[in-house]
Amino acid sequence: MKKIYEVIIVGAGPVGCYLGALLRKANVDVALIDERKTIGEPVQCAGIITPRVFSQFHIPKEDIVQQAITGAHITAPDGTTVCIGDSTTRAYSIDRYAFDQYLASEVESLGATIIKKQKVIKVQKQQQMISIQTNKQHIVSAPLIIGADGPYSIIRSMFGFPQPLEIVKGIGAEIQNVEIDPHLVKIYVGKAIAPGFFAWVIPTNKKGTTARIGLCVQSPQKAKPYFEGFC
Numbered sequence: 001m002k003k004i005y006e007v008i009i010v011g012a013g014p015v016g017c018y019l020g021a022l023l024r025k026a027n028v029d030v031a032l033i034d035e036r037k038t039i040g041e042p043v044q045c046a047g048i049i050t051p052r053v054f055s056q057f058h059i060p061k062e063d064i065v066q067q068a069i070t071g072a073h074i075t076a077p078d079g080t081t082v083c084i085g086d087s088t089t090r091a092y093s094i095d096r097y098a099f100d101q102y103l104a105s106e107v108e109s110l111g112a113t114i115i116k117k118q119k120v121i122k123v124q125k126q127q128q129m130i131s132i133q134t135n136k137q138h139i140v141s142a143p144l145i146i147g148a149d150g151p152y153s154i155i156r157s158m159f160g161f162p163q164p165l166e167i168v169k170g171i172g173a174e175i176q177n178v179e180i181d182p183h184l185v186k187i188y189v190g191k192a193i194a195p196g197f198f199a200w201v202i203p204t205n206k207k208g209t210t211a212r213i214g215l216c217v218q219s220p221q222k223a224k225p226y227f228e229g230f231c
């Protein structure tokens with residue numbers, strides 16, 4: 001394995017892979033490092049995205065889009081429900097694993113290396129180079145590194161960029177044998193369900209028989225009872 005690159009991207013999620021592909025198209029020698037064994041796994045996303053993602057970033061919908069979403073049922077704490085939307089497609093529910101895998105295979109097919117199963121634990125600036133050390137004692141260097149390593153970014157903290165103002169804690173599941181409108185997401189708000197955030201039900205097939213459900217709570221320390229209720 002090579003040790004020196006022009007650019008190293010820490011994190012092979014959608015942002016890292018997309019940026020890596022742009023750099024490869026500009027003929028930059030780039031490597032990505034990710035702690036995951038399989039890019040995109042485990043899925044940590046509700047999987048709703050705007051249709052613009054596909055046109056703007058030239059991503060094929062096939063094998064990624066699960067269902068077109070035209071609106072939402074929003075339920076207030078007192079049980080009142082409002083329905084918004086019309087027949088226009090406002091969003092897609094997607095197979096997020098397939099989405100991440102597509103972007104990873106794109107960057108690899110353009111000639112970038114994805115170094116997997118290696119967690120970056122240390123970053124050091126040495127003259128014009130930055131060296132990156134992983135938990136497997138692997139060291140790679142580049143004059144430029146990019147942190148695309150998500151909400152707990154080690155690159156951000158090592159270079160003194162500010163922490164996120166807020167981190168919410170969430171739980172989710174894929175469920176079957178439901179009967180829901182296949183075009184509408186359901187959103188539930190209120191302190192009793194998901195204080196500071198909301199809960200969701202997202203159709204994932206055309207029949208409305210499968211869904212992705214989840215909720216997030218604003219205060220991670222207080223999440224346990226809500227997660228137990230969810231289970």
Ligand SMILES: Cc1cc2nc3c(=O)[nH]c(=O)nc-3n(C[C@H](O)[C@H](O)[C@H](O)COP(=O)(O)OP(=O)(O)OC[C@H]3O[C@@H](n4cnc5c(N)ncnc54)[C@H](O)[C@@H]3O)c2cc1C
Pocket residue numbers: 010011012013014015016033034035036040044045046047048049118119120121148149150151152153154170171172214216
């Ligand atoms: C519960 C939940 C629901 C969400 N729902 C939606 C939604 O419906 N629609 C939407 O658009 N967005 C949603 N998001 C947000 C979306 O998932 C993120 O915006 C998106 O994943 C950001 O992409 P990214 O490439 O920046 O980071 P990530 O996808 O987080 O990728 C970062 C990568 O960096 C790697 N990494 C991290 N640290 C290290 C390290 N030290 N060494 C090596 N590798 C490392 C990780 O393994 C990971 O692969 C949701 C997020 C959560 C948590």
